[in-house]
Amino acid sequence: MNEVTILLLTGISLFCDVPSLHADDTSWLDTDRIALGYRVGFNISAKFRNLGSAPLANNPSVTGLSYQDGFVGTDNTGNAGGLTSFWGYENANQVVDNNGYLLMRSSNPGALGSTVDNGPYHGLELSYNHELARSKKMRWGIEGAFNWTDFAASQEAAVSSGVVAVDAFPLGYSPPQPPFTGTPNATPFAPLLGTTPNRLPVTVSSRLEASLYGLRAGPYLDVPLNNRMLITFSGGLALTIVDGEYHHSESVSTPGGTTMTISDRTSKVSPELGGFVGVQGSVRLAEHISVFAGLQYQGTNRYKSRVADTEAQIDFGGAIYGSAGVNFSF
């Protein structure tokens, strides 16, 4: 939160450290103002999860795992010789290393790495305030704003075999075309598969990039401290339209040294509703121009995007935005 501290200090200095300005004591008479400012977000995190999916029939396999793209069962020989005729697979790309091995993937629900917060996230905000009423010491009105924040989070991590496991079963020949399901009753000309696999380390690379388009609206309360300084409190509803693109790739290194990577990506636009409260300090530089700095807490629903059997989330639950910019009042 060092960035927040710096921002606060900057704001305080704006309030207190402009002695050369000669303000009009009768100022803050304008009823409307437009502000344009830089916006920076903190405490927005991303999570990447594996959702798992239903295994193929005839699972769990002899390894104790259930695979989504194959199975390795026990045939009527009791898998004599470490081989079985009771096996199956789904896709041609599971055959690797020049027919040396057949890969099978087991996918279960669980986290793909830890929570990622690559903040701060930079952006801009344009707001408009219209005064509805005032008293001697304060005035109030409504505020609306449109903002944009650039969000990105990425992570590359080894995955626990309890979440994603890829096993390489010894093959040694061109197998029957997929999808293939073998027989539990071994016979001549029934293809065989080795039952003792090599478990391959799995590395998952996740990246979520999003443009956060925000709309917020609600009442505000201006409290002038003097003819140069003003504190504004605001709150209301916030709508964040998340335009996100989720990239997921999974890499394994086969026993033969070949790196196999499966990549997927998806785009999703989703509006997420929330609320905000904020405080802002302004220092007038001229009759209609002032600078401001502020903090805003915004809570918004989670954004979720799925690809393959994984999910990426953006957690806005404790988002804090800092802002600084220029007000033009009229």
Next chain:
Amino acid sequence: MLSCRRLSHQGHSPDHEMKTFVLLLLGSVLSSFGQGIGFDFQNVPPGALPGGFLTLEVNGVTAFFSAAGTTVSVSPNAGVHVLHTASFTGQIGIEFPVPVRQVTLSLDPLLPAPPHTAAIVGYYDRNFSVLSIPNPPSTSGSSLVYSRGSDFWGVLLENRGNGFALSRLVIQPVPPAVSYLVGAISTNIDRQTGLYYQQVIVTNSGVNPIQGLRISATNLPAGVRLVSATGTNANSGTPFVEFISSLSPGATLALSLAYYSFTRLAPSEVGVSVEAVIPPILTASGGETLAVRRAFIRPDGKTAVEFDSLLGRSYLFEYSDDLRQWKQAQPVVVGDGTRMIWVDTGPPGTDSPPSASRYYRVVLLPP
């Protein structure tokens, strides 16, 4: 099988007075002639025979006579084919069901009284044309060996003696001989088929061409069976593979035997023996012809043929090099209800090693 036919051409020149011949055909090859090969004078083109001939076929060996009024009786006896003729004049042609390169002609020791002089005066080629032998040697109380450097399908006999009314002749093709080397059974199972393979190299060490082979496997361990087997010896229960393959004298053929082991342990101490036989001709028994799913050449040069099977149904593979003439492969494969892979390893399953130009199809046999 006994059949007599009268042909319609003019008679052969009866310049040589012929007496009665008794033909006694012996030999291990001939002993297999009677196994139902169904030979029916098929090498004789229409009109090729001189007219006025009587033909006689006994268990695949055919003789034809150029005399009218000949009395003929036939009594096959344990593979011995005896022809009795009386008051016979002319020449006798004998056609073999398989080509040979050497025969022995000898007078039977039971022959009554000399003089008896017979000779092979010609060979029949594939088209049943007579290839005359200039100045042929004649038997006269001793055996004679007649041989050619190429195959012949029959001989033309002629009596060159005088005045005998009854005689017995023995024509004995030289028995086939094979030598073979038996390789070790592979120690690694073929995972694509679940089989173990063993190579056997057979050489025709005789003087006559070989038409077929029988390879028997003995001493099979429990749980092991010869997948290539096409039959079982009725007496010993020994499985064997029979297949048709013409093997010229001196020629060598590599065979691949396939074993299935339920324990998936490599079979050991299996005995292999090879003998020359005339195997039955495989005939299609109907069924539904299906396209194979795919066929591809394996790294070891064998061809894998992938097909979808029905549980318990029998499948016969056929192969062709021109998509017109289809040959049957061995053995019949019983479906396990899944996608299976049959592998063409060449002989004895097919008549030659697989090649990239070979086509395959599969026949679903009737239940």
